[in-house]
Amino acid sequence: MLIRTAKEDVEKILFTPEQIQARVAELGKELDAQFGDKHPLMLCVLRGAAFFFTDLCRAMECHMDMDFISASSYFKGTKSSGTVRLLKDTVFDVEGRHIILVEDIIDSGLTLMYLEKLFQTRNPASITTVAFLDKDTGKPDRNSVDYYGFKIPDEFVIGYGLDFADYYRNLPYIGVIRPECYE
Ligand code: PRP
Numbered sequence: 001m002l003i004r005t006a007k008e009d010v011e012k013i014l015f016t017p018e019q020i021q022a023r024v025a026e027l028g029k030e031l032d033a034q035f036g037d038k039h040p041l042m043l044c045v046l047r048g049a050a051f052f053f054t055d056l057c058r059a060m061e062c063h064m065d066m067d068f069i070s071a072s073s074y075f076k077g078t079k080s081s082g083t084v085r086l087l088k089d090t091v092f093d094v095e096g097r098h099i100i101l102v103e104d105i106i107d108s109g110l111t112l113m114y115l116e117k118l119f120q121t122r123n124p125a126s127i128t129t130v131a132f133l134d135k136d137t138g139k140p141d142r143n144s145v146d147y148y149g150f151k152i153p154d155e156f157v158i159g160y161g162l163d164f165a166d167y168y169r170n171l172p173y174i175g176v177i178r179p180e181c182y183e
Helices: 017-035 050-058 110-119
Strands: 012-017 041-046 063-070 087-090 099-108 126-135 147-152 174-177
Touching: 012 017, 012 099, 017 050, 017 099, 017 126, 017 147, 041 050, 041 087, 050 063, 050 099, 063 110, 087 110, 110 126
Parallel strands: 041 063, 041 099, 099 126, 126 147
Antiparallel strands: 012 174, 063 087
């Protein structure tokens, strides 16, 4: 693993802060239109979705509850371990609630599939999934997400919450990391 500076490690910028904010504003309006009077429970899947979640909630006008859950499957690697662990649960009773699960990225789809299954057992009124990035992994059997910000090619992206071994979450843009960093 090689970590230098963002200037050296980022191969290209996929989405600038301005493009990100414009898309988040659109998503906020779409979710408002669907959930205007439903008082959804917004659940942020830590840690990657932290920035997207706070931006998205502020782009919405409807009444909502907000909470943070934590799931992880990568454990410092660049490939999913295949096992998802729930590290922090919600404090809300989700029975009868409209849940909106907010992710930064859907990659293998395992995390979201695990969370959807888990919350389904608690009898919510509905579960809606939102991911800022939807990675094209070429796997047709992967779960789809209800709302997404952008579709991206199968590249290793960082920034706006997304990390490489916990580095670069705080970049204000989404960038692609040079393969030599992790090869
Ligand atoms: C990342 C990301 C998603 C998940 C997506 O989380 O934030 O939750 O992986 O990948 P998948 O579709 O292949 O499951 P990670 O486990 O790295 O934890 P983090 O959010 O704390 O970075």
